[in-house]
Amino acid sequence: MTGLERELVALSAVVDWPEARDVSVAVEHRIGLVPERRPSRRPAVALGIALVATVVAGLLAAPGTRSAILRFLHLGAIEVEQVETLPDIPRTQSFRAFGELIDGTGATRLLGLAVLPFPRSLGRPDEVRGRRAPTRQVTYIWKRPGGPVVVTRFAVRVDEYAGKIVSREARVVFVDVGGATALWIEGARHLALPAGRASVEAGRLAGDTLIVADASGTIRIEGLDREAAIRLAGELAG
Amino acid sequence: MVVAPLDDGTLVARALRGDDHAYGELVRRHQRIAERVAYVSGASPSELEDVVQEAFVKAHRALRRFRRGAAFRPWLLAIVANEARNARRAAGRREGLALRALASTGGQAVAEADEMVLDGERRDELLAALRRIEPTAREILACRYLLELSEEETASALGIRRGTVKSRTHRALEQLRAAIGEGALR
8 A cells, every 4th residue: 555545544534424323223113123023913013113213202302311322222122222321310239120039930920931941050049030010021140249140031022121221331242142143231331221211210230241032032141251141041042 | 152243144144034133233333334435425414314224225125136145245335325326316416525624633644554644734635635636536535545445345336347446546546646746836
């Protein structure tokens, strides 16, 4: 490369490139990707899309409520929103955020599908908690000195979404976990919301997280590093 | 187990199999370069969002015609550039690419790869020279150096053959050198 060519490459950094707003959500809506819907519930689909669009518009129009949305990702039962800064809302780290204490039978009844086996590597969880609303979910909690390991299984339904709000400092990447699509969030603590965009009143502070979605549902693993989380996901998938 | 961000080919294959999330990731991954190619190809700043959005939707519809094993980005950029040219024609605009310096650069530009530094005077000299050369020469230099597109991507974006990219780039650089010389004499 000649000196002039190198100068042109350097020039790129100071060119005032006009930028458009993020089009990914609009594209996903137009091609029918967001949110996932069952064909038999089309009226609910239209309503849901309109609701999401309204909420997004409302949030964007209210900078005091939430800073600008940089990315919006959607995987299985989890919506992930990346923003400039986390919203200033009440935060909790209580296990009660995962619902009531239940037993295995209650978990099956609650989720409406086979619950996850207890992973051999971690053994029986210290707590099993479950919740029907706003999302049907069963959570296994292992209390450890360095921080808890938390595994949540979500049942995916048209109107059930949990959410995560991550700041610009967090890294969010799509990864492959044994052939299933997964999202890995790392680098900065984020807010886990019980009901996606619809819920911004309070959130639970969470650390690095792996979200795996396949045909049978969505699994969220918190409290492990990436390699360990992926190993555990593989173990849970059998 | 191998853990890495999925490459474009894998995401395209998954999108074709009906994986809802794969195409969304492709959009997020390429929308910034798509905007810039749209701008270089004739979209105005106010049209960028519509042009890029429309291009991604059209690319999704055409995904089944995408040649398996081919690179996704050149194929996408061809659709983006075509959409931008259509927008320019529809608006009846004839003016070429306008390149301006950012207001807050502090007068210096740095290329990450080799730490080339341009002072404010040289930056202005280059921008002025770029404005004086032919529009086709400006477009190809923008694609190859400012956007750092490959020859294949540049060929796709400009709708020309790869061999033409080489020859046109060579001529454009000669034009630019001449324009810089003219500027120095003024």
